[in-house]
Amino acid sequence: MKVYEYQAKALFANYGLPVDNSILCRTVDEAVEAYKKLGGERAVVKAQVHTGGRGKAGGVKVANGEAEVKQYATQILGMDIKGFTVDRVLVGEAINIASEYYVSIVIDRKSKSAILMLSREGGMDIEAVAKNTPEKIVKIPIDPLIGLPTFKAREAAFKLFDDMALVKQAIPVLQNLYRLFVEKDASLAEINPLVVTGEGNLKAIDAKMTFDNNALFRHPDIFEMFEPTEDEKKEQAAKEKGFSYVNLGGEIGCMVNGAGLAMATMDMIKLYGGNPANFLDIGGSSNPTKIVEAMKLLLSDKHVKVVLINIFGGITRCDDVAKGLIEAFKMIDINMPIVIRLTGTNETEGRELLKGTKFNVAHTMGEAGKMAVELASKC
Template sequence: MKVHEYQAKEFFAHYGLPVDSPILCRTVDECVDAYHRLGSGRVVVKAQVHTGGRGKAGGVKLAASEEEVRKVASDILGMTIKGYVVDRVLVTEAVNIDKEYYVSILIDRKSKSPLMMLSRAGGMDIEQVAKETPEKIEKIVIDPLIGMADFQARAAAYKLFDDKAVVKQAIPLFKNLYRLFMEKDASLAEINPLVLTKEGQLKAIDAKMTFDNNALYRHPDVAELNEPTEDEKKELYAKSKGFSYVNLGGNIGCMVNGAGLAMATMDMIKLYGGNPANFLDIGGSSNPEKIVDAMNLLMSDQHVKVILINIFGGITRCDDVAKGLLEAFKSIKTDMPIVIRLTGTNAEEGRRLLQNSHFIVATTMADAGHKAVEAMNNL
């Protein structure tokens, strides 16, 4: 689960991290009022969306007068950044930046421990730094049974800073960031950039946090900040109906019983030149209501043009599945091509029941894959 920068900064401030005093605004007039309240002369107006790259997209701008604030806020509010419409901005005091650094703590699946990452090359191009010059990024594995010891925090600080006075500021900063990360069950706590001002002070002028969804029940203060995207809403809907769904952005919708078979079905579609729209495991039920729910979920995706239903009948009998599909499609109206493959217990009986229906019946998995891709290419 992601939170906005202003929300992450509230957590940072609560844990003693040096952040500014930003003001959240939703209108141009609120931005102008925030500018006067801050009284700093220069401010930064920052788009608040659940994605990175805001600066490069024009979503972070400086302003030094009421007129500039009004113009900048008008430009940013309502703009679209990577598919997200900006409906709120943060107005904060500009600082005199001397140097920029990168600091984050995340889960390292290799060591099964928290991992601190640091770089002297912080800022907007940190992804490029990681790709082209990975040696500029330092990594420190933290033993979760011990936590961030003083010697580790000191060693981390010396990897970034040469001045002992700055190192003394960084040690409690790193320890508090780790404490926040652990106590809130975060999966990422990132400061980019962590800046050293010309006055010699460290300040986190940006903040990013993501949290473990499985631990939200322990943190109602975090859970209440959740703003699911449209895709996440679909995943939550699928979960409430008893099946697993992940949107992949393709055009051939998949309805499969069993996670392994669902993965193989997506691979098969790619092998034959198609693009799977989703992962959808409906489990072992042939309940018509469940099939209706799954079909409605697939058809709610405007990119889906063809649907492939791939069912292996083990405990679930294929003739029961066929009857369930026929019953379900009495209430579903669609001209979309639907390819179905049934195999396993009573497969022949199931296929016989589906003959002379609007389903495109396949005999094997490969046959189903070819027919689904062919139907897509013929549209």
């Protein structure tokens, strides 16, 4: 689960992290009032969306005076940034930035722990730094049994700063960021940039956090911040119906039983030059009603041109699945090409039942993938 910058900053402030003063605004008039309330000559107007790259997209502007605040708020509100429409902005004090740094804590599967990532090259181009000069990013695994004691935080701070005064300021910043990360079951806590001001103080002028969905039941305060996108609403609805669904934006809709087989199916589609529209694991059921619901979910995606149904019959028999599919599609009026591959228990009987139907029946997984990609290219 993602939260907006202003929400992450509120959490930062609660944990003693030095954030800049800022006010959330949903209208141009609110932005102007926020500027007046902040009291400075300059202010920053920042789009609030669940994606990065706001600065490069024109969603972050430094305003010199009330007129520019009004101008930039008007420009940014309603702007589209990577498919997200801006419906709110954060108006904050303009900080006198001397230098920028990068700090984050993420889950690292390799070390099976949280990992502290640091760089002296913070700011908008951190992705380019990671790609072109990865040696400039320091990674420090955090032992969950030890955490981030002062000696470890001091060692990390020296990776960022040479000035002892800044090291002393950074130690509690790193410790509090880790405490927030652990106590709120986060999967990411990022400050980019962490800046040194002209006065020699550290400030977190941007904040990014994501949280483990499986732990939200422990954090009602975090769950209250949840504002799902349309795709997330679909995923939640699918979960309530017993499916595992993730939208991927391609043109070949996948309906598969088993997460591993679903992953392999997506890889196969890519191998033959296509793009999977989704990950959809319907489980072991051959219930026609469940298949209908899964198909409705696939068809709600306007990008889908072909549906590929890939079923491995283990405990679930392929002839039962075939009967379920036939019954299900009596309830759905669909002209879209459908490719079906059945293998496993009673696969011969299952394929026999599908003869003479409108389904395109494949015998192997490779044949099914190739057929689906070819049909999608003709649509």
